[in-house]
Amino acid sequence: MRLIPLTDRERLKEVCPFSLKTLYKWRSLGEHPDLTVKVAGKVCLCVDALEKMIEEGFKKQREKAEKLEAIRNELNSLEKT
Numbered sequence: 001m002r003l004i005p006l007t008d009r010e011r012l013k014e015v016c017p018f019s020l021k022t023l024y025k026w027r028s029l030g031e032h033p034d035l036t037v038k039v040a041g042k043v044c045l046c047v048d049a050l051e052k053m054i055e056e057g058f059k060k061q062r063e064k065a066e067k068l069e070a071i072r073n074e075l076n077s078l079e080k081t
Contacts, residue, residue, distance in 0.1 A: 002047035003039060015047055017054075 004011045006020060016023070023045065027036045034049040 003044040004047060005042045005044050016045060016050060
């Protein structure tokens with residue numbers, strides 16, 4: 001498990017597209033509970049969970065794009081007939 005303390009802003013900027021404020025807000029609201037963990041009194045970002053979350057987002061976008069492409073193809077074939 002790769003962890004980055006939220007106090008290490010430079011390292012966070014390198015790997016995380018979300019603002020520090022957003023990460024703390026999600027933590028306080030209980031959203032994305034795997035994204036942060038408290039270790040030795042410090043709140044840390046779990047890089048593995050972040051990468052998984054981003055990959056799932058890309059997967060959803062690809063699925064939507066594929067569905068839209070199928071609809072476009074169907075409409076185009078109907079217009080040609």
